[in-house]
Amino acid sequence: MSKITFIGGGNMASAIIGGLISRGTPAGDVHVVDPDAAKLAELATRYGVHGGSPDEALPASDVLVLAVKPQQLKAVARQLAPALGDALVISIAAGIRADSLSRWLGGHARVVRVMPNTPALVQAGLSGAYAGDAVGEDDRALATRVLGAVGEVVWVDDEAEIDGITAISGSGPAYVFYFMEALQAAARAQGFNPDTARKLAYHTFSGAVKLALDSEDDAGTLRAKVTSKGGTTERAINAFETSQLRATIIAAAAAAAARSRELGEELGRDAD
Known part of the structure; x- marks a missing residue:
């Protein structure tokens, strides 16, 4: 099983976590980083997952899901860069392009940009996903498994199409x-x-x-x-x-x- 760390424990992260757990991902394989202790306690009670504050050391992970607000992502990515390792990074922050995120992560290229929509909260979502050449088929399959926990996944070859997905299924x-x-x-x-x-x-x-x-x-x-x-x-x-x-x-x-x-x-x- 893959070790998955969520940076941010808001509604969309909670939905994906719930979907993963319901599909058989062990709770011990999921970690959540969030400054809100009450939110971490709620996720632990609901799903049995581990949690910690941003000040604590980042656990070794196969997948890192960035589920913070777009305005926060630059600072968060720069903070994460030294401890990132070789994790596949999945960003669900609206509007942030893959090359910008890769740059903030110190050149880390295993980045998947995703545009989910709110029906994911009831596991009926549709996520548009884009990845560059550095993301191989195994990584795409892994990202699809994570995102598929809350609905369907549509991959696009041109990142510009994410703007269209945002306009149709996102909004x-x-x-x-x-x-x-x-x-x-x-x-x-x-x-x-x-x-x-x-x-x-x-x-x-x-x-x-x-x-x-x-x-x-x-x-x-x-x-x-x-x-x-x-x-x-x-x-x-x-x-x-x-x-x-x-x-x-x-x-x-x-x-x-x-x-x-x-x-x-x-x-x-x-x-x-």
Whole structure:
């Protein structure tokens, strides 16, 4: 088994740890570094994993998962560099490019950059992953095993595609929640009480997603099957098209991707 150390014990780290433990990783193979003693105690109680403060010596590890805020990563990486050894480094810090992280780690090249999303908290996530030439197939398989503990993993060959993954699956849950909010508000406007409106909106989404995942048809075909000529659904879809909702969603995702690129530039600067 691989020894895995998490730098940061927040929600995403906790989700991955829980997924690993549930899939058979021994708790003794997982170590967490975090300045919050209460957080370490909670993780120890929940999963039985070891923990320590950043002031303590870093244990020998096969995998190091950097789960700190992007703004903290430069300082954390520079502190870790002398004790890193030959560990595979997996970073889930949004916006930080692999070359920037490698530079802060003193030239360490076994780096995987990951963009997870919040459904990972219920082990239904999708993570986009990128690694340079120094990361071999065994390392990719190891990273996939770690990330796969909370959902699916999609590898990209061009790091620039991580910005697109950020825009679609990384930020995407918020788009879905936004539409759910709107559908719930529409139900309230039709006179339903809040509980019923919530049930109508949420179950419509969960049922439609399950149907799509279980079907061989694409989303456009499934939509057409529900849209009878001259019917109620057609009237609603026409209203969406009139308001250019599809174009707005595409433009919104493009704006998110552009911001991801900007953050990569801003957060990757060496000037303190």
